[in-house]
Amino acid sequence: MIRGTTPRRASMNEGDASMASRAKFQNRxxxxxxxxxxxxxxxxxxxxxxxxxxxxxxxxxxxxxxxxxxxxxxxxxxxxxxxxxxxxxxxxxxxxxxxxxxxxxxxxxxxxxxxxxxxxxxxxxxxxxxxxxxxxxxxxxxxxxxxxxxxxxxxxxxxxxxxxxxxxxxxxxxxxxxxxxxxxxxxxxxxxxxxxxxxxxxxxTVEELDAEMRAAIECDLLEDIEAERAIAEAEEASREFDEHVAKCAAVWLGYYQGQGLHACNEIDRTEVQAAFEHDVPRDLVVEALTRAATRKGSRARAYAEATVAAVYDLGSDDPSPDLEPS
Structure with missing residues (x-):
């Protein structure tokens, strides 16, 4: 029924006693x-x-x-x-x-x-x-x-x-x-x-089918909730990571003030070694150094990865080779 109305036997034109002849409507x-x-x-x-x-x-x-x-x-x-x-x-x-x-x-x-x-x-x-x-x-x-x-x-x-x-x-x-x-x-x-x-x-079997559908829908909803929670947690972790990288890069840039290119390379090695000793996550150090080492231009990420690898892979403070002349 439409909005609670009761179907009634009535002409489709209110007040008409009968409906029109069918003769003119040709679509079958x-x-x-x-x-x-x-x-x-x-x-x-x-x-x-x-x-x-x-x-x-x-x-x-x-x-x-x-x-x-x-x-x-x-x-x-x-x-x-x-x-x-x-x-x-x-x-x-x-x-x-x-x-x-x-x-x-x-x-x-x-x-x-x-x-x-x-x-x-x-x-x-x-x-x-x-x-x-x-x-x-x-x-x-x-x-x-x-x-x-x-x-x-x-x-x-x-x-x-x-x-x-x-x-x-x-x-x-x-x-x-x-x-x-x-x-x-x-x-x-x-x-x-x-x-x-x-x-x-x-x-x-309508009752069984209805129960099957509802159980599956409930399961899907729970999975959706878990997926949404995981996405939210990942987005929050990504924001926190990005904020931390930005802070580290800003500090790193501060160390460069008034220093020449060779001195900046030495600063990078020293800071990477300190990060390694304090268990700072490798990916965070790479991202921070990539942002800080703007002097390397398009090779900033490759330079950062090589500098970090020299310490994190070897676990030593041996100097990494410069990717570019200082």
Whole structure:
């Protein structure tokens, strides 16, 4: 239901006693879509930019006879047309998606043959399944949530589609109007009316499937939390490291004041030896010396690595060879 409203049998034009004849509406996708879903009664809902109308519950035959009026509201009143089961506790339809592309082959391989597949717009495909027997809304929601999760549809459990677009009508949600002033129509990709061969299995195992999904989601969330914590800790360590390097480089540069190139090289060796003796991490010393030894130009890092290696690799204060003439 939409915002708690109760579907009612009513004309789609308030005050009209009957709906318009079906003769003028030529697109057959709407009829094929409705018949493929296999319900005898549907709920029809119109929405616009700032409008969401009540649910209109009506038999399939009445709805088919009123497609002209549906088309008028779609085109002239700029309203989208949605359908769903009129009795939330008494039908077998499950709506999956939206997905980027159809996943009909995957569903068929698993025994979940779609009854209808609808292309609404770029990256928006809706897939309807028939379970073969009427089940409560909560069961259908759990089955939809499980299948969406199992096939990687990016919707949260219990937050999937509640009703779907009716094929054959214009959609303004994704594209601008065409040159002729019309908008692209919602396309019916498949309308087999098939009943999922494993629909009964879904119904019988829905509690186990729901538990499986929730456990996996909880595990994924815990892994995400751990990953986020590790990333945060690494970023914090990187900030602290960078701050320490900057401080060391600043001190190092202070030692260079008033010194010649040869004296600066001697200072570098002395400071690296002192860092080694105080167990200062090697990578920190390399980074600090690289920043301080600007006199070496583009060879600053190579010079720093060689100077540090001469001490840290050998564990001695033997002078390292100059990379450049002092």
């Amino acid at each position: 996708d709407a009829e094929r879509h409705l018949k493929a879903l296999g319900l005898s009664t549907y709920a029809l809902t119109f929405t616009g930019l700032l409008y969401r109308g009540p649910c209109h519950a009506m038999p399939l035959s009445e709805l088919l006879d009123g497609l002209d009026e549906v088309a008028r509201r779609n085109k002239k009143a700029f309203q989208h047309v949605f359908i769903h089961g009129a009795d939330d506790d008494d039908h077998d339809l499950v709506l999956l998606g939206p997905t980027q592309e159809p996943f009909t082959d995957e569903l068929k391989a698993a025994g979940y043959d779609p009854a209808a597949v609808v292309h609404v717009g770029p990256g928006h495909v809706e897939t309807w399944l028939r379970l073969g027997e009427s089940v409560p809304r909560a069961t259908r929601q759990s089955i939809a949530a499980y299948l969406n999760w199992a096939y990687g549809v990016s919707v949260l459990p219990k937050q999937g589609l509640k009703f779907g677009y009716l094929a054959g009508f214009e959609c303004r949600a994704y594209e601008e109007s065409l040159r002729n002033g019309h908008y692209p129509r919602i396309k019916l990709l498949e309308a087999t009316g098939a009943v999922a061969s494993r629909g009964r299995t879904l119904i019988e």
